[in-house]
Amino acid sequence: MAVSREVALGEIDAVASPRGGTLVADDLVRALTIEGSTVRFVLEVADAAEAEALKPAEAEVRRRLLALDGVDAVQIVMTAQSGAKRAPQQPQQGQGGEAPPKLTIGQHPTGPAGPQPILGVDHIIAIGSGKGGVGKSTVTSNLAVALARAGRKVGVLDADIHGPSQPRMLGVTGRPASPDGKNIEPLRAYGVTVMSLGLLLKEGEAVIWRGPMLMGALQQLLQQVKWGELDVLLIDLPPGTGDVQLSLSQKAAVTGAIVVSTPQDVALIDARRAMDMFGKLKTPILGMIENMSTYVCPNCGHEAHLFGHGGVKAEAEKLGIPFLGEIPLELSVRLAGDAGRPAAMEPGPVADAYDRLADRLVQGGMA
Numbered sequence: 383m384a385v386s387r388e389v390a391l392g393e394i395d396a397v398a399s400p401r402g403g404t405l406v407a408d409d410l411v412r413a414l415t416i417e418g419s420t421v422r423f424v425l426e427v428a429d430a431a432e433a434e435a436l437k438p439a440e441a442e443v444r445r446r447l448l449a450l451d452g453v454d455a456v457q458i459v460m461t462a463q464s465g466a467k468r469a470p471q472q473p474q475q476g477q478g479g480e481a482p483p484k485l486t487i488g489q490h491p492t493g494p495a496g497p498q499p500i501l502g503v504d505h506i507i508a509i510g511s512g513k514g515g516v517g518k519s520t521v522t523s524n525l526a527v528a529l530a531r532a533g534r535k536v537g538v539l540d541a542d543i544h545g546p547s548q549p550r551m552l553g554v555t556g557r558p559a560s561p562d563g564k565n566i567e568p569l570r571a572y573g574v575t576v577m578s579l580g581l582l583l584k585e586g587e588a589v590i591w592r593g594p595m596l597m598g599a600l601q602q603l604l605q606q607v608k609w610g611e612l613d614v615l616l617i618d619l620p621p622g623t624g625d626v627q628l629s630l631s632q633k634a635a636v637t638g639a640i641v642v643s644t645p646q647d648v649a650l651i652d653a654r655r656a657m658d659m660f661g662k663l664k665t666p667i668l669g670m671i672e673n674m675s676t677y678v679c680p681n682c683g684h685e686a687h688l689f690g691h692g693g694v695k696a697e698a699e700k701l702g703i704p705f706l707g708e709i710p711l712e713l714s715v716r717l718a719g720d721a722g723r724p725a726a727m728e729p730g731p732v733a734d735a736y737d738r739l740a741d742r743l744v745q746g747g748m749a
């Protein structure tokens with residue numbers, strides 16, 4: 383039987399914190415969840431020095447929880463939030479408490495080094511491509527709705543920081559709320575939980591972050607968004623091999639990457655480069671997808687292969703990487719993407735192709 387929240391909290395509260403009280407009394411514990419035999423929570427620390435000082439307490443609390451009947455796994459994430467307070471905040475009587483800090487996206491990265499899981503998220507899949515415009519964002523939004531239709535809890539993080547397109551493709555508008563100035567409430571569309579930097583910027587506003595600022599922004603989107611319980615989080619990467627890919631592999635425990643390409647030779651050359659980069663970053667490659675594969679003329683039914691056909695499958699076989707499937711080239715895909723209602727929502731060959739793809743990921747234990 384699963385351990386109760388009270389019992390788990392009691393064990394956590396028995397461990398002393400470096401601030402002088404206990405982990406609970408010193409207000410370091412966030413988002414405690416118990417799912418089956420797994421206990422998860424966040425230890426919110428002020429800075430990297432405090433994270434280091436907390437290591438013995440973290441080890442002790444892990445040992446105590448694992449000793450409980452019904453607990454087989456303990457996942458503790460340490461996050462250092464900008465503006466985290468060193469002492470518990472009690473609203474001052476008669477003063478209505480302290481105003482929430484302003485949420486500022488684009489800060490220097492904080493917290494422990496190394497890839498971190500996202501609390502409540504089972505799989506993190508990065509969707510990448512070598513070349514721009516091959517349909518990586520389109521594949522991400524359509525695959526997300528197909529996975530949601532298959533009963534999975536799905537999130538999409540638009541990490542295409544320089545050209546975020548998920549808000550348009552999934553038809554979400556409006557600024558995500560942040561009632562406490564720290565956590566960000568994601569938006570929902572077609573059963574998918576969505577967050578994009580594009581939703582936090584004014585339309586047309588350019589972002590020119592590089593290096594540490596970019597890493598900080600990505601870290602905030604990964605850790606400060608209230609993703610909730612997700613079977614899979616799809617991350618729409620910018621094209622190519624750059625800072626975002628590097629930051630993501632350094633900050634998030636990515637399950638693996640899917641590389642989207644058209645069958646065209648020039649796209650395949652760049653796709654190979656992207657896969658080489660994922661290899662160097664030690665991100666497993668889950669497979670390749672051929673987008674804009676076959677075009678079927680809606681008038682006469684003639685099949686044409688505008689960008690070739692089968693090139694991605696052949697490439698995947700050559701590299702010993704799973705080939706996950708092909709998506710047809712259809713005008714409806716572009717129109718639906720522009721209209722904010724993914725083509726996979728309507729029954730037809732495109733929806734079928736995405737359903738097969740979603741099924742492949744679910745059967746393979748990837749989503």
Ligand SMILES: Nc1ncnc2c1ncn2[C@@H]1O[C@H](COP(=O)(O)OP(=O)(O)OP(=O)(O)O)[C@@H](O)[C@H]1O
Pocket residue numbers: 511513514515516517518519520521542545547619620621673674675709710711712713714715716717719720
């Ligand atoms: N299978 C398809 N059939 C028809 N049009 C498609 C298909 N896939 C993508 N498109 C269209 O191609 C264009 C580029 O797609 P998308 O923005 O998804 O590419 P991307 O690889 O994410 O590009 P970026 O370089 O901006 O990241 C969009 O207009 C999209 O609607």
